[in-house]
Amino acid sequence: MESTIYYFTGTGNSLKIAKDIAGDLVNCNVVSIAKNITSVNTLKPNGVVGFVFPIFYCGIPQIVQKFLDEIDLSGSSYIFSISVYGATAGNAGNHQVKNILKKKRLKLNAAFYIKSVDNFIIWTWDIPSQKKQQKIHETVNNKVKTVSKIILNNENHYDTSIVEYIGPIIFRYKHFIKTVNNRDKSFTVGNNCNSCGLCAKVCPVKNIEVDTIPKWLHENCQFCLSCLHLCPNKTINYKKVTLKRNRYKNPFNKLEEYFNNK
Numbered sequence: 001m002e003s004t005i006y007y008f009t010g011t012g013n014s015l016k017i018a019k020d021i022a023g024d025l026v027n028c029n030v031v032s033i034a035k036n037i038t039s040v041n042t043l044k045p046n047g048v049v050g051f052v053f054p055i056f057y058c059g060i061p062q063i064v065q066k067f068l069d070e071i072d073l074s075g076s077s078y079i080f081s082i083s084v085y086g087a088t089a090g091n092a093g094n095h096q097v098k099n100i101l102k103k104k105r106l107k108l109n110a111a112f113y114i115k116s117v118d119n120f121i122i123w124t125w126d127i128p129s130q131k132k133q134q135k136i137h138e139t140v141n142n143k144v145k146t147v148s149k150i151i152l153n154n155e156n157h158y159d160t161s162i163v164e165y166i167g168p169i170i171f172r173y174k175h176f177i178k179t180v181n182n183r184d185k186s187f188t189v190g191n192n193c194n195s196c197g198l199c200a201k202v203c204p205v206k207n208i209e210v211d212t213i214p215k216w217l218h219e220n221c222q223f224c225l226s227c228l229h230l231c232p233n234k235t236i237n238y239k240k241v242t243l244k245r246n247r248y249k250n251p252f253n254k255l256e257e258y259f260n261n262k
């Protein structure tokens with residue numbers, strides 16, 4: 001049966017998971033949400049349809065919300081979502097996806113949470129050590145195998161979480177969504193920017209222009225932190241919080257896979 005996985009990613013964890021699940025399914029396309037957001041109204045996938053995305057503030061990214069609202073899923077036979085998180089997924093991802101589908105009179109057949117490397121370095125913690133990252137990637141691989149089996153069997157399955165409803169309240173998810181598009185106002189550029197332009201290339205929503213240094217457009221930032229993490233000179237920071245912190249890119253993806261024109 002035909003299948004399609006739509007993904008959104010900042011540092012690549014969701015992309016890697018989307019590709020691995022696709023490899024286990026039959027005849028599965030992996031499609032970028034960011035590259036298709038302006039033409040989402042023309043999409044009508046058939047068969048098995050999945051959505052893979054990172055958890056932001058215990059909820060789904062704004063762009064994923066919009067994509068789910070607008071995509072025609074009436075041809076689907078089985079729908080699943082995978083919330084990729086770093087510390088606490090809440091249950092908002094799956095709760096939200098379920099509700100969006102309910103409005104379309106459709107059922108979410110399976111909702112998974114997969115804990116991957118936490119890239120959220122703008123609060124109090126840093127990227128985990130290399131050793132911890134390695135362990136996390138192993139656990140992700142094992143979970144992916146289980147998830148693929150469930151999807152292949154078209155089983156109903158719902159992962160649960162203890163901070164199901166309180167998570168988005170503590171993390172102020174609604175406030176995040178209201179303010180997300182110009183959170184890029186708090187990014188700074190250091191002296192060692194060499195004008196390479198990579199940050200503009202990896203911004204999934206083309207919200208950066210580079211002349212000599214990056215200029216954030218304050219238009220549709222999703223706060224995915226791709227620009228901050230992937231800058232080769234580590235010269236993009238969020239206020240002063242990230243100055244001494246490490247950076248992260250999922251090591252199993254090629255750099256070109258992040259480019260917004262590929």
Ligand SMILES: Cc1cc2nc3c(=O)[nH]c(=O)nc-3n(C[C@H](O)[C@H](O)[C@H](O)COP(=O)(O)O)c2cc1C
Nearest residue numbers: 010011012013014054055057058085086087088119
């Ligand atoms: C803006 C932002 C908010 C985040 N909020 C959460 C969160 O509420 N809970 C959590 O467990 N992880 C959170 N994370 C971490 C990511 O969900 C996690 O690192 C994920 O694996 C990133 O996926 P990606 O590599 O596909 O972008 C957040 C990351 C970002 C950039």
Ligand code: SF4
Nearest residue numbers: 193194196197199231
């Ligand atoms: S990726 Fe870094 S070094 Fe390259 S243009 Fe952007 S800020 Fe400058």
Ligand code: SF4
Nearest residue numbers: 203221222224225227
């Ligand atoms: S500007 Fe940076 S944080 Fe905002 S969407 Fe682009 S890559 Fe992500």
